[in-house]
Amino acid sequence: MFEREKAQLNDLKKEYENIPISLDSIDQAILSGFQKAKTEERKSRIKKRSAFGFIAAALLLIGLFSSIKISPALANYISEIPGMEKIVSMIRDDKGRMAAVEKKYYQKQGVSDEKDGLKVTIDGTIADEMGMVLFYSIESKEVLKEVMFDDVKIRAKDGTALDEAYNSFGDAHSSDKGETKFSGEIEYFFEVPIEAKEYIVDLKIKDMNFTINLKLNEFKKKKEYAVQQTMDLEGQKINIEKVTIYPLRAVVKLKMNDENEKYILQLDDLRLVDENNEVWGNIANGITGSGDKDTEREVYLQSNYFKEPKELYLVLNSAQAIDKENAVIVVDTEKMKILKQPNGNKLRNLRKEDGQLVFDLHTKKPFRSAIFSTITDAQGKEIEVSSQSMGTEEEKGTTRLGIELPPIDRSQNPLTIDLSFYPEWIKGNEKIRIK
């Protein structure tokens, strides 16, 4: 049966066997596809501790406070230690880490590993029982236009299991004219306190593995304040349970009241203030919080560890919040329709652009946050989002928000999108004393 069709199909195959092929172009295409996958891999490597992690990139959040002044003592210290200036430039938007350097809690390491003309050095560390920041540099014999770590793993030398909560591997360094030296920082935070003092860091660049041993000094002990007080913004209640101050960051443990009518998303300006009105604000670059949006949550702030205040307050004036009734976006990607969204009709013009699902977010001032959190299909299955994009159109006051999704079947529609940021605020004037 169908002998003729089979013969024709075979002829067709033979015909393609003789087609001239540009192997170079194919190799080029393979390389582009591979690079695209690698770039995204890095982007998504920031491990989320739970479904509702908040991560800020330096440019996304407009810092509450302008950059931190360098004290004369610090300026002196910087000039004494070679390479210190560069490190300080990396932590300038974090008061707590600046103070750690100033109080000489920064630990010089200078340990390195070298392979095939590439040298990776851990210049120094700031560490506490919940995390560590490693300052690294990469030196190359040849001029490089691009270099980044493909993987970084930290393990305890004695084999104790480490429960990592969040890590970021430093930057994807790139330079059009090419450089021979690059530097950046690696952040590692843990779920449970670490005790070991000796660590092995495995770093991977392309197929080269570098191994560096680290010895950490004794950690400074955390300072804990039990609080159990309630903050109230327009009737929405937040119970502040505990504040713990570590050298690298302050952790505010809080719980949203079950009876709230709104989900409280981002606490915009939660901050520590001492008796002299000195302020420690949110983390500008890195993980800013974790936990669940309607129950318990941890918010991370810059640390005031190296100051010994007489009085310490936790202050909040503004938070993003949306009605629980209308807290998600529901879209039909086939009909390209927004079926549901929070009150105010701020999201408009759903469309497909460059393979992404794109919305326009209308606000008075551009809202510089990628607002989407998890996305689930009609069957309640989570859809993997490969990337989110964001761009602002200043003159129109709109923010263009894109999500890159895998192909969606008809049966998966409609999709439900959870939010981690949204331009609706509740305000107040809350100040509670914690010390």
Add this chain to the structure above:
Amino acid sequence: METEQLVKEAIKGNDEAFLKLIQTYKVDLYKTALSFLRNEEEALEAIQEVTYRAYKNIKKLKNEFYFKTWLIRIMINYCNDQLKLKKRVFMNDEMLNSLGVSEDHTQLELKDAMLDLDDRSREILTLKYFNDVKIKDIAIMMQCPEGTVKTWLNKALRALREKLDEKGGNLHV
């Protein structure tokens, strides 16, 4: 290294092994793309996208013996989606010349007929006759009995005949 070993390494995250594998099958991939999309530029774009998708999903590949089928299927799925996106474009002589193929009328009709088929038929015919994948392997990849694949294959061939008949000119005995 044996292909299976390479696949194992690639699943573990070895980039070099992954790229070697794509190299091994790049010509198969390219020809499959060309047969669907009939345009060099789009076929290259397909290679890029399939490399990307394969890298993202290789951890989900359960059996290292079926890497080739798995890879070709990613390509076929991609091409099917592309075909749906852009409505069918008829080829003109210029496009044919740019392909470097001198086509007789029958070949052209066959290609048109292939594009008219449903996705599954097109996939199964492409796997079987274009990429020489065994029925047994297609069955494993599609997670169904071999008998079902044979039934589908027959249906696909019948559908192909009907499409060719519609176009006339294909006199079979």
